[in-house]
Amino acid sequence: MSTSTAPTSSDASDLRVGVIGLGFAGTTHLDAFTALPGATVVALSGQEPARLAELAESRGVPETYADWEDLVARDDLDIVSxxxxxxLHHPIAVAALRSGKHVFCEKPLATTADLAAEMVEAATAADRVLEVAYNHRRRADVAYLARYLAEEPIGRVYHSRASWLRRQGVPGIDSWFTNKAAAGGGPLIDLGSHVLDIALSLLGEPRVTHVSAVAYNELGRAGRGGSSGGGPVSSRSTHAFDVEDFASALLRFEDGGSLHLEASWASYSKAHEDISVELLGSEGGVRLHVDNYNTEGTVTIYRDVAGAPTIERPAVQVPAGHHQSVIAEFLDTIRAGETAGGELRFAGHHGEYALHRSRVIDAAYASAAAGHELEVPA
Ligand SMILES: NC(=O)c1ccc[n+]([C@@H]2O[C@H](COP(=O)([O-])OP(=O)(O)OC[C@H]3O[C@@H](n4cnc5c(N)ncnc54)[C@H](O)[C@@H]3O)[C@@H](O)[C@H]2O)c1
Structure with a gap:
């Protein structure tokens, strides 16, 4: 069922957007599309009626829906976010793509690689853009490192480390995040997918061929490590808490390189929230280290100058808003494709790179369950 509020002004050439979700992600999408030129949010969906009404009113969105099906059924939308x-990513994305809409989807692409592959197939068959909110790679410090590596290569990068570790941060009581059917996994798919994305993009997208992983749940299920101070996460939840709270994986690349990937929602290790991506090259090394969301001093460069080891910390400021950057790129991709012509105008933008991340994470969970290294399907 739809509810109307006052219509907003929109240019006829604007891309018409429907946003689904009213939590952190949905609100961030709504605000990013609203702030960017050339797009207008004309529909919003979510299951919290008061918040739905408040967001629609304050952002001037004319139509609201409790259920995503009613929003996707509209035939006047260019984009579903x-x-x-x-x-829910898979059913919504497939329905939207099959009815001709472009899709901006939160990470991870889906709960399993098979479902993610169906989304990519739907995007390819319809030749619509399927973009995924791997927003952290658009951070200013990650962009700085990408430029630095292009201009000042560090030799052969043979090993890397990528981790997102929380001392205390199992998502809240009653949260879908801790349920395998709803989330697909714990911190590895939730946080690890972001640092995996940063590392693979900085490394130039090497193909991951093998993974050996372990996964544990020693704290969360015992009621420790909850984000609001550590109440009994599992016993009060309406969902089964059946995902890991810590995972660690060694990935091997086709080019002979390797990556150690680690993610936790709770562990007696770091002080609070600790994000790190480190590349070890034969002629230098670089590190991104975000300690409790600090916004400067996150980049370190290690080299030898005249035979002596040096450490450089360039002054890079990290403004907020990297979701907006990825959404701006998504809109640019759509506009460029609309004018390009050709058979598959959006080739390369059908979610392929996100599918590879899903395959790696799937294989990591399977490896942890099997207790040995597994191949990652191509
Ligand atoms: N990229 C990032 O930095 C980032 C940060 C947080 C979350 N996320 C991702 O965003 C997604 C959502 O996370 P969140 O923290 O915003 O979740 P949330 O639980 O806060 O919000 C989920 C929203 O989905 C809506 N919803 C559920 N079922 C629905 C239905 N049938 N029809 C319409 N709406 C429905 C709910 O009403 C709610 O508004 C997840 O995939 C998560 O991994 C990404």
């Missing part, structure tokens, strides 16, 4: 629990 998905900010809902992971298990």
């Amino acid at each position: 998905i900010g809902v629990p992971n298990a």
Whole structure:
């Protein structure tokens, strides 16, 4: 059922957007599309009626829907933007793509690689853009490192480390995040997918061929490590808490390189929230280290100058708003494709790179369950 509020002004050439989800992700999408030129949010969906009404009113969105199906059924939308629990990404994206809409989807692409592959197939068949909110790679410090590596190569990068570790941060009581069916996994798919994305993009997208992983749940299920101070996360939840709270994986690349990937929602290790991506090259090394969301001093460069080891910390400021950057790129991709012509105008933008991340994470969970290294399907 739809509810109307006052219509907003929109240019006829604007891309018409429907946003689904009212939590952190949906609100961030809504604000990013609203702030960017050339797009107008004309529909909003979510299951919290008061918040739905408040967001529609304050952002001037004319139509609202409780259920995503009613929003996707509209035939006047160019874009559907998905900010809902992971298990809903697949049905919403496939329905939207099959009805000719471009899709902006939160990470991870889906709860499993098979479902992610179906989304990429739907995007390819319809030749619509499927972009995923791997927003952290658009951070100013990650962009700085990408430029630095292009201009000042560090030799052969043989090993890297990528981790997102929380001392205390199992998502809240009653949250879908801790349920395998709703989320697909714990911190590895939730936080690890972001640092995996940063590392693979900085490394130039090497193909991951093998993974050996372990996954544990020693704290969360015992009621420790909750984000609001550590109440009994599992016993009060309406969802089964059946995902890991810590995972660690060694990935091997086709080019002989390797990556150690680690993610935790709770562990007695770091002080609070600790994000790190480190590349070890034969002629230098670089590190991104975000300690409790600090916004400067996050980049370190290690080299030898005249035979002596040096450490450089360039002054890079990290403004907020990297979701807006990825959405701006998404809109540019659509506009460029609309004018390009050709058979598959959006080739390369059908979610392929996000599918590879899903395959790696899937294989990591399977490896942890099997207790040995596994191949990552191509
Ligand atoms: N990229 C990032 O930095 C980032 C940060 C947080 C979350 N996320 C991702 O965003 C997604 C959502 O996370 P969140 O924290 O915003 O979740 P949330 O639980 O806060 O919000 C989920 C929203 O989905 C809506 N929803 C659920 N079922 C629905 C239905 N049938 N029809 C319409 N709406 C429905 C709910 O009403 C709610 O508004 C997840 O995939 C998560 O991994 C990404």
